[in-house]
Amino acid sequence: MDSDEEDFVFYGTPIEREEEITSRRKKSIAEASGHLRALPPWKQEVTDEEGRRRFHGAFTGGFSAGYYNTAGSKEGWTPQSFTSSRKNRAEVKQQNILNFLDEDEKTDLEGKSFGTSSQFDTFGFTAAELALKQAEKEQQQRPSAIPGPVPDELVLPATESIGVKLLLKMGWRRGRSIRDSQTDSLYESRREARKALLAFSSDDAKTQLTDSEGGESHIESSVEQPANDDVQSSRSTPVYVLNPKQDLHGLGYDPFKHAPEFRERKRSRLSDNRKPGYSKALSMKDSLFGFKSGKVGPGFGIGALEEYDAEDEDVYGTAYDFEDTIVQEVEVEEPSGVTKDRRPRLFGKEQGVLPGFIVASKSDYQLERFDPPAVPKNFVPHHKFSGPLETDKKFADPPPPEVPPPDDNTMKLLIDGVATLVARCGKLFEDLSREKNQNNPLFTFLTGGNGHDYYARKLWEERQKRNDQTMLAMDGKSSLADQKMTAESRGKLLGEKPLERSSKDFSSSVASENAIHMQYNLSDTFTKSASYSELPEIIKPFKDDPAKQDRFERFLKEKYQGGLRSTDSGKASNMSEAARAHERMDFEAVAEAIGKGKHGKESLLSTQQFTGVSPAGGMQFTSGGLELAKDAQAENLTTMNMYPRRKEFQWRPSPILCKRFDLTDPFMGKPPPAPRVRSKMDSLIFMSDSVKPTKLEESDAVNKGPYPTPQSDAQEVGKIEGTEVEAKVEVENVERPVDLYKAIFSDDSDDEAETFDHKKVEEPEKKIEVAHTALNHLLAGDFLESLGKELGLEVPPELPYLTSKAKTPALQKEITNAVAKAPISGTPLDRAVLQQRGTTQEGESLKKMFIPGNPQSSGGKFRETYLSENRPGKADRGKTKEDARSKSPSSHNRNRSSSRSSEDKRSRKRPRRHRYRSSDSYSDLSSDDRDRYHSKSKGRKKGSSREKSSNSRRKHHKHKHRDSPSRSSYNDAEGKKEKKKRRERD
Amino acid sequence: MIQSDLPWKEATVLRGHEGAVLASRFNGDGNYCLSCGKDRTIRLWNPHRGIHIKTYKSHGREVRDVHVTADNSKLISCGGDRQIYYWDVSTGSVIRRFRGHNSEVNAVKFNEYASVVVSAGYDRSLRVWDCRSHSTEPIQIIDSFLDSVMSVCLTKNEIIGGSVDGTIRTFDIRIGRELSDDLGQPVNCISLSNDGNCILASCLDSTLRLLDRTTGELLQDYKGHICKSYKTDCCLTNTDAHVTGGSEDGSIYFWDLVDASVVSKFQAHSAVVTSVSYHPKENSMITSSVDGTIRVWKA
Numbered sequence A: 001m002d003s004d005e006e007d008f009v010f011y012g013t014p015i016e017r018e019e020e021i022t023s024r025r026k027k028s029i030a031e032a033s034g035h036l037r038a039l040p041p042w043k044q045e046v047t048d049e050e051g052r053r054r055f056h057g058a059f060t061g062g063f064s065a066g067y068y069n070t071a072g073s074k075e076g077w078t079p080q081s082f083t084s085s086r087k088n089r090a091e092v093k094q095q096n097i098l099n100f101l102d103e104d105e106k107t108d109l110e111g112k113s114f115g116t117s118s119q120f121d122t123f124g125f126t127a128a129e130l131a132l133k134q135a136e137k138e139q140q141q142r143p144s145a146i147p148g149p150v151p152d153e154l155v156l157p158a159t160e161s162i163g164v165k166l167l168l169k170m171g172w173r174r175g176r177s178i179r180d181s182q183t184d185s186l187y188e189s190r191r192e193a194r195k196a197l198l199a200f201s202s203d204d205a206k207t208q209l210t211d212s213e214g215g216e217s218h219i220e221s222s223v224e225q226p227a228n229d230d231v232q233s234s235r236s237t238p239v240y241v242l243n244p245k246q247d248l249h250g251l252g253y254d255p256f257k258h259a260p261e262f263r264e265r266k267r268s269r270l271s272d273n274r275k276p277g278y279s280k281a282l283s284m285k286d287s288l289f290g291f292k293s294g295k296v297g298p299g300f301g302i303g304a305l306e307e308y309d310a311e312d313e314d315v316y317g318t319a320y321d322f323e324d325t326i327v328q329e330v331e332v333e334e335p336s337g338v339t340k341d342r343r344p345r346l347f348g349k350e351q352g353v354l355p356g357f358i359v360a361s362k363s364d365y366q367l368e369r370f371d372p373p374a375v376p377k378n379f380v381p382h383h384k385f386s387g388p389l390e391t392d393k394k395f396a397d398p399p400p401p402e403v404p405p406p407d408d409n410t411m412k413l414l415i416d417g418v419a420t421l422v423a424r425c426g427k428l429f430e431d432l433s434r435e436k437n438q439n440n441p442l443f444t445f446l447t448g449g450n451g452h453d454y455y456a457r458k459l460w461e462e463r464q465k466r467n468d469q470t471m472l473a474m475d476g477k478s479s480l481a482d483q484k485m486t487a488e489s490r491g492k493l494l495g496e497k498p499l500e501r502s503s504k505d506f507s508s509s510v511a512s513e514n515a516i517h518m519q520y521n522l523s524d525t526f527t528k529s530a531s532y533s534e535l536p537e538i539i540k541p542f543k544d545d546p547a548k549q550d551r552f553e554r555f556l557k558e559k560y561q562g563g564l565r566s567t568d569s570g571k572a573s574n575m576s577e578a579a580r581a582h583e584r585m586d587f588e589a590v591a592e593a594i595g596k597g598k599h600g601k602e603s604l605l606s607t608q609q610f611t612g613v614s615p616a617g618g619m620q621f622t623s624g625g626l627e628l629a630k631d632a633q634a635e636n637l638t639t640m641n642m643y644p645r646r647k648e649f650q651w652r653p654s655p656i657l658c659k660r661f662d663l664t665d666p667f668m669g670k671p672p673p674a675p676r677v678r679s680k681m682d683s684l685i686f687m688s689d690s691v692k693p694t695k696l697e698e699s700d701a702v703n704k705g706p707y708p709t710p711q712s713d714a715q716e717v718g719k720i721e722g723t724e725v726e727a728k729v730e731v732e733n734v735e736r737p738v739d740l741y742k743a744i745f746s747d748d749s750d751d752e753a754e755t756f757d758h759k760k761v762e763e764p765e766k767k768i769e770v771a772h773t774a775l776n777h778l779l780a781g782d783f784l785e786s787l788g789k790e791l792g793l794e795v796p797p798e799l800p801y802l803t804s805k806a807k808t809p810a811l812q813k814e815i816t817n818a819v820a821k822a823p824i825s826g827t828p829l830d831r832a833v834l835q836q837r838g839t840t841q842e843g844e845s846l847k848k849m850f851i852p853g854n855p856q857s858s859g860g861k862f863r864e865t866y867l868s869e870n871r872p873g874k875a876d877r878g879k880t881k882e883d884a885r886s887k888s889p890s891s892h893n894r895n896r897s898s899s900r901s902s903e904d905k906r907s908r909k910r911p912r913r914h915r916y917r918s919s920d921s922y923s924d925l926s927s928d929d930r931d932r933y934h935s936k937s938k939g940r941k942k943g944s945s946r947e948k949s950s951n952s953r954r955k956h957h958k959h960k961h962r963d964s965p966s967r968s969s970y971n972d973a974e975g976k977k978e979k980k981k982r983r984e985r986d
Numbered sequence B: 001m002i003q004s005d006l007p008w009k010e011a012t013v014l015r016g017h018e019g020a021v022l023a024s025r026f027n028g029d030g031n032y033c034l035s036c037g038k039d040r041t042i043r044l045w046n047p048h049r050g051i052h053i054k055t056y057k058s059h060g061r062e063v064r065d066v067h068v069t070a071d072n073s074k075l076i077s078c079g080g081d082r083q084i085y086y087w088d089v090s091t092g093s094v095i096r097r098f099r100g101h102n103s104e105v106n107a108v109k110f111n112e113y114a115s116v117v118v119s120a121g122y123d124r125s126l127r128v129w130d131c132r133s134h135s136t137e138p139i140q141i142i143d144s145f146l147d148s149v150m151s152v153c154l155t156k157n158e159i160i161g162g163s164v165d166g167t168i169r170t171f172d173i174r175i176g177r178e179l180s181d182d183l184g185q186p187v188n189c190i191s192l193s194n195d196g197n198c199i200l201a202s203c204l205d206s207t208l209r210l211l212d213r214t215t216g217e218l219l220q221d222y223k224g225h226i227c228k229s230y231k232t233d234c235c236l237t238n239t240d241a242h243v244t245g246g247s248e249d250g251s252i253y254f255w256d257l258v259d260a261s262v263v264s265k266f267q268a269h270s271a272v273v274t275s276v277s278y279h280p281k282e283n284s285m286i287t288s289s290v291d292g293t294i295r296v297w298k299a
Helices: A002-007 A018-033 A103-112 A126-141 A150-154 A162-170 A185-213 A216-235 A260-274 A278-290 A310-332 A337-348 A409-425 A427-436 A441-447 A452-474 A477-482 A487-494 A507-512 A514-523 A546-561 A577-600 A603-617 A632-642 A655-660 A680-685 A692-698 A713-718 A720-733 A737-745 A748-755 A758-793 A798-807 A815-820 A827-842 A844-850 A855-870 A872-879 A882-902 A904-921 A927-962 A965-985
Strands: A645-650 B009-015 B021-026 B033-037 B041-046 B051-057 B063-068 B074-079 B083-088 B094-099 B105-110 B116-121 B126-130 B138-142 B149-154 B158-163 B167-172 B177-182 B187-192 B198-203 B207-212 B218-223 B234-236 B242-246 B251-256 B262-267 B273-278 B284-289 B293-298
Touching: A409 A427, A409 A441, A409 A452, A427 A441, A441 A452, A546 A577, A655 B126, A655 B138, B021 B284, B021 B293, B033 B063, B033 B074, B033 B284, B041 B063, B074 B105, B083 B105, B083 B116, B116 B149, B126 B158, B158 B187, B167 B187, B187 B234, B198 B234, B207 B242, B234 B273, B242 B273, B242 B284, B251 B273
Parallel strands: B021 B063, B021 B273, B063 B105, B105 B149, B149 B187
Antiparallel strands: A645 B177, B009 B293, B021 B033, B033 B041, B041 B051, B063 B074, B074 B083, B083 B094, B105 B116, B116 B126, B126 B138, B149 B158, B158 B167, B167 B177, B187 B198, B198 B207, B207 B218, B234 B242, B242 B251, B251 B262, B273 B284, B284 B293
16 A cells, blocks of 8 residues: 555545545534533634535635624624604605714814815815814813803804904905905995895894704804805906706707796796705795785686685795795895896786786787878769759758858859759759860859859759759659658559558667567567567458457467467357367468568568468458558557566476475476477477367367467468478477377386376376377378278278288388388388277267368378378379379368368367468478478478377277277287388388 | 655765675664675674674675575575575574576575575576575576576565566466566566565666566556666665665665655765665665665665
8 A cells, every 4th residue: 555655646635535524524513512512602613514614705704704604793683773764754864975984084084185274264265164163063072161052052153363354354355356455445335334234134034044043054154155255256256157957958948038037937946946045944934924914816726616725825825925035135135137137026016917027118009090081172972963953962962051152243143143053954064064164264163163162052052942842843752752662652552452550660669679579589489580570560451350350460469479379369259160260270371471571571472462362262351452550559559568478387396395385286296287388499389289189178268279370271272282291290299309209108008007106107197198199180180081092092901001011112110110101111001991990989080070071182182292202203103193182172171171160179280280381382481491391390200100100009009908809809910910020121 | 855754864884895795685674784795795784883793704706695584593695606605694604505506696585484595597597495404406496587587586485586588487386387577678686565466676778667466567667767787676665655776876766656756866875786675664774885885874
């Protein structure tokens, strides 16, 4: 083994044997568990689990880093005392290099820092500061001469050397170069004095502050002083203040270029924010007291309903305070460029002027006034006609002033002569003579020369004279000619029989009272108001029948003066229902004609109308002549009657109101009042049909009054083609959309569902009922007629249904549409058949009236109607009924009158239709008017057809309940069929 | 031109309002009076001693009308802030605030039992508010007027409103009926006669009109004063023998009720007289004006 050791050279360290390692570990374990524990810490050797000493690095502790190879300290792992960040969260610790330096380092630093020693400190900046610091330090260390904190604050340590003091006494101030200040010493001293004075005034604020802030503020104030001086030293040595760029604007961009006031404000705000010192304190103080001084800006953003809160005031209050501080500063400082800039601020306090703005002394905006154009000297302010006779000019000519005749007698004579001639022969003569005698000096008066004034006067006089003569000669003929044609004169010319006039035409008074009429016109019918605003003017077309005339007048008054018809109006007890209705129609026609005549100022037209109308309609008033006899009494009466006007409406107080007034609810358990006719459209329609029938049934007295009559039978005859309109206009009878809605969508099930809130259900129900009665009539009218036609003319009811069904294109989206498309689809027809079947028992009278004597004609008419409006292409069908239609006028009319007597409901509805129809066909209605009607009615048509359908459905229901089982089953089957069809369509 | 039994002597001047006084009202027994004005306050006075008792502040805009209950415990006021304030007289606190008018509220009145308040607004409506419940919703809105409702009067069973549309509308709660009397002139102010049979309406054509309430008949009209653009009040004297009203030139007129002759006229204020209120028992009245004063007149 030895020889081996000699032979071999070993490089590197041999790998330790296993046992060695294990032995060391054993040792370390033994040590750890054994005696080593007992050793003091500094004698212990720290090893890792392998038992090796750990080496941490030469600079990080060598073999004993931390506290003897631990990361802890002598105290171990004791944590820092916990300080809540909650309390001192706001504290932002300003880090300073001194925070990180040891004591000795600090002293080192102090020793090394450069500074002027007090010895050489000429300007007393740093040295004074230091000295102050030093003195203070000393003061803190040594016990004060007088115990207590007060004297320390009062007695300041002396910092200034005697030289400085002397210099100061001599007028030198810190931050100034020492030089011969003789030149401006006087100025300086004065300035000093002023400063002192001002300082006194603002001193109290400063002292307050110093008192409150204690010792430290001494330094601050003293530090500040030199800073202030610095600003002022700019007098001797210019100090370039470099403004750091603090905003986010682009380089060189000046947002306040054109508004330097705002820059000032901005700067002041910034400086206020930055300077922690006295100016801010001042402003704070000011803002504290600002409100108490009553400086409360009203500010905007306070709405009508908002109350003035303290917060709101705060928002706007501070803005004012800035101004205050600024103003103070300005006053303290010497007037300089800066103050000049700031001056606008002071003005900004003026009333009504935005801060920073000045009221312009001279406003740019001035109304440019132009002098009226110079009137040429020889301008005569009237137009001269060259005609020979100027008879009517006399009225317009203002008389020229009286002029004394010229001295020259011949001149006077000449002028007189010429004037007479001119007056007699006209202007032409004057022109002629002027031309002729242009160069004659005697005739200069003609061209405005000598004596012209006298000539003018003379001429005027002559003309007057002459006119008087002509007036006499013509005996009012000319006046008649140039007057406007009145109804009277026209009547006279036409040889019409003059009528009595019941009321004076007081359109003039109307004009003066426009204000009154405005209101009332607005509430009136809007299409008519224009022409009827002057309708208190009542014309007497029924002169020969005073009673009738009376009724007519009443009718007119009601019609145009507004509102509802009183129930007893036009009640003539001795008149039959039919006669009354007839009369009503007459009235309507006459009123219409009168209105027209008024409107167009063409009595001729109205006469034509009247004459054209009367033979057919059997009008009872004398044709044409509308003589308006003036009657002052009547006028007075009407004006007196006009105001106050009383109207009565239903009004429903709320139950709780009644309760609060200690009254019983008049409407308790009753249906609501009829909805007020308020809109203009409604007033056009007068009253909804749906309300009326019920009313009618209640009282017989009502039956005449409230219904507008159609124009006349005659017109009806003339306009029989207007059935198209008729059909459409029927729709207008619908009361209101809401009710319509209800009428459609509320089924019989509604009746059963009365359980909930009785009060509420009542209203719609009543309405529904009412609507349904109205609708039933409508429906019956249309369908039974068409049915009648169909029955009388064509195939039995079943067949058309089938055939037409086969024909039916998928037009019908809904059952409602089916109604509109009646002739094509046949569905409604079919339904109508059902109806007819169903109603045979109950609706005898209805049927009678709707299928009057000649079912063909009426049916044909309706047929035509539908065809023409729905399917123009299907004219062939309508064509077959051409003969029937041609027959229809007379027969129809007859039928109507007969039916009217039997059924007044019918007549009631009819008139309205006719009214519309006729109005529609009137030529004076503008086309767009007509369009409106058209579209409107079309728009409503859907609704109407809907309601029809719903109604018919309703009918089915009723029959179902009432009729024999077989029929009901049939109905059911029919209904199913329909449903199916609908589904298909959908 | 002065009748001795009518107030003509200026007894007291009540000063305190800053700006125009828009309404002044005696209380039920005539011992106190209330005034309200542009300065957003309502003031309670003793007009006979000339003492200002209390000021009620809460309104955000001018106060246009004020009314007090018969038992003097509650006030109601309305104004340009579209709100109606229900006050406790003694504490001066607002008990309730009714909102709902869409614009300025011109007039407000309690009913007889002070259970209900009716307000008349520029929004063409009368609104009825319930003082008993805590609801601040109107219990009834009457909107049949066509223009601003200027004035409202209440009887035991009726609500009467006068409107710029020229109508006086009477809403009878007992019958459920609305009577509209069209005067043809904007109605500024309406005032009931003490017997309740007539209504006096101040119209903007410088005419006061007296209407019979049952028939709607025009009984008389009173002219002479100026009333063209301001709301100037009118009322009947406590005996219903005379009609009184303010004029825009600052004078007060008295007319004989029957023959409509001006029996007394005197200059009361330097500016438009906004309101007149006659003492319920004595021959005394208060007038208020745009000049900021309330004057007490005695016979």
